[in-house]
Amino acid sequence: MMSRLSTAFVFIQAIVLCTGADPTPLVIWHGMGDSCCNPFSMGSIMRMVENEIPGIYINSLKIGDTTTADIMNGFLKPISDQITMACEIVKADANLANGFNAMGFSQGGQFLRALAQQCDGIQMHNLITFGGQHQGVYGFPKCPSSVTFCDSLRQILNTAAYRPVVQDHLVQAEYWHDPLHVNEYLSKNIFLPDINNENKVNEEYKQRLQALNKFVMVRFNNDTMVEPVASEWFGFYTPGQDEEVQSLQESDLYQTDQLGLKAMDEAGKLVFLATDGDHLQFTDEWFNANILQYLK
Template sequence: MLIAQLLLLATTAAGAPAPAQAVLGSAAPSPDSSAPPSPRPNPRPLVVWHGLGDTAHSKGMDQFADYVRSEFPGIFVHAVVAPTEGSPSDEQKAGWWGVAEELAQGGCDQIKGIAELEGGFDAIGFSQGGLFLRWYAQYCDGPPIKNLITFGTPHYGIAALIPCPEPPTLTCSLAARAAKAGIYTRWAQSHLIQAQYYRDPARMQEFLEQNSFLRDLNGEGGVDEGGGSGREDGGRGLVRLENMVAIAFRDDTTVVPGLSAHWATIDPLNTTHIIPLEEQELYRGDFIGLKRLKKAGRLHRLFCPGQHMDLGGEGGCGDRLVRKWVGWAA
């Protein structure tokens, strides 16, 4: 089963347009373009967190887990069920409605209770799921993530709501309507998951005052009583990772901007210009360790061709990246 086909249901459920056909292609050249390690006995476990609107054991996610097991015999794969012990309906609803930190903490507690993960694991986050796995890496007191791989994750937030699927679900429609009524109201910031990683560069004062999940995840801090901007430390940051592998999609129109997957953001003075990571205080001040990771050759910003979550066919971009970064010896 091709990796793109395995995740097609997840892509559609999340509101991204399903690709008309699989697009074959490779990741862009990068400093980490050496050949991947050969599969070895005793591969490290893998934790997977699904995207918006999907569930841990949807058909697509289960097939993806089976694909990984076929590639790396003996590997232990765990798909995070959020909320823990929730029904598929509960999981889908939780992707739209709730408190992001609480959902992430639930995943943390779940992972800590799994004996097979006690020695550490690699992790793959699909779109929104990558934010929750990053929260785990920065704040959870559980076993460490070794390689964190994210596909299309809006690490620096979204400047437009992720579109609902066609036809739209009631859950998505209600969430979108509520968000549009006031994205930075206290109610939205404590009830709507998308609002909690909505970062409008033209409304940074509101973002810093009202947001906590994404703001603190990136170490951007809040605004104190005197109006000055401080910053949280972003928990442990990301420097303890062996590798941070952030994958963007070249034609992504689901996440705006698509290069948020690489911590890039829209220039508020020129919305056609994207400000790269290196030109931002997040990097210059090394708020969460991205500068240290890059200097050590452990920050890998890669590309897949095509639209959001279009991972290509057999031997394509997603296939090669999974084979490269998963399955290392424990």
Template sequence: MAAIRSCVTLLIVVLCLCNAAQLPVVLWHGMGDSCCFPFSMGKIQKRIEDYYNGTISVHSVRIGNGNIEDVANSYMKNANDQIDIACEQLVNTEAIIKSGGAFNAIGFSQGSQFLRAVVQRCSNNDTRPNAAGIKLQVNNLISIGGQHRGVFGLPRCIGANVTLCEYARRMLDYGAYLGFVQDHLAQSNYWNDPLDQETYLKKCTFLPDINNEKSIKKPSYKENLTKLNKLVLVQFMQDTMVQPRESQWFGTYKLGQDKEVVNMVDTDLYKEDWIGLKKLNEDHRIDFLECPGDHLRFTEEWFKTNIMHYLK
């Protein structure tokens, strides 16, 4: 009897320790930002660490060797190349290795759809385990202002480098689907032209793939996304940067025009469940959050109240 009681006690202790463990958090910044600016991602990282008294390890994705290169790559590096770098980076991150590959993820603006691509392409992918065999598995994916059905228009852009912002705007106007633009401008990789869907599906190198919009579907994309515990979609209700604003909730322009928007549940992407959104939604695993104000204009109090609890 004593031996049984000892085993039960040990099991309770182990379960308590497991439940008390905090998964690491991965952040991915948006266009024109960097992983580590103290006034943006660095500040958010510190707030998360302070809120959880240092029990959560936070890794902010950086594409490049420093902040300046990271900012430049947020404009000028093909999204697919960025995803490959991030997958390799995360699978070899110490805190993620210690958690067995599991983590929570928060994307900001374009970092949201990039992290979704990490979920769909890198989760349980036998080509990307590290030397210890660790594979990535995202628990909660939080998208803050992400453009999951792309954009059609760049009326203004925020960021640390105004020159690169203007360059991006000119290249999109010049020809978003030209080969050299697709190769060297990240924003062109999620440019979704409702007036020319044929060219979009044929020439856009990133968004049609991760949304499984092509005729040949990739079952692993749906399989991996539906492993999420929660998909959290934040829309900024006075957004003047993302067109259409509803892209943040998987809405998109109705084909043939750029005024009327089709909501997520009325799209073929949802109805035919190409990536698992219908499954997630029917299981009550998608949370749609509203944030008042313009793009990425949220307060610390809003973030604390609405986002922090997803990191437990």
């Protein structure tokens, strides 16, 4: 029989284990037109998390040597190159070696999902995407106010998104999803059909995505940036037209389970959250009530 002294020692050890562990680190990837460390966007998010989870380590991914490069790479650097850079950053960060949670904002959401699927040897626990365009976009209603070439960008996407020179040099073209020309999308888009396992099933992509504890998708019900908004929950237009929207659960992607999302959903790993804001607009109170639980 265990002595009282031994029992007390085990009890103290349990307390230390429960209270002494450092918080799970966090990786953040910003959206289009933003940078890793903008004090009014990602900086604000970091401060909010740090206030609620003291001592948490946060790596806000910087894709480039300078802030300007980080911003411009979000428009002009091929996504595959960005994923490679992000993979190298994460692997080189000793603070992330034992695993981390991840939050992606707008296009940073699908980029972090690609990181989870394509970067071998990392341990992403929970993935949270805010307004991520997981099925892409078909429409480009507005850009951040800081971007001056929005009209040109919109025109290029509307007329020439699948031309090789555009695919190779314009990030947003790589998740342009034209439901009226499905075969062209599948054959000429160099990013989205690949990470969504639409042309062929990459078992490693599927297994790595399914290794997540939780995949949390946040939709902004009054989003004026993403068309269709359903993409934020992995839904999209029904193929062949651009009016009727189908949910993830209604899609062939789900029914065939070629990406493993149906199995994840049935296992309780998919979390669908919504807030009645415009693109990336939410309150601290909403964040604390709905998101913090996946960061602790």
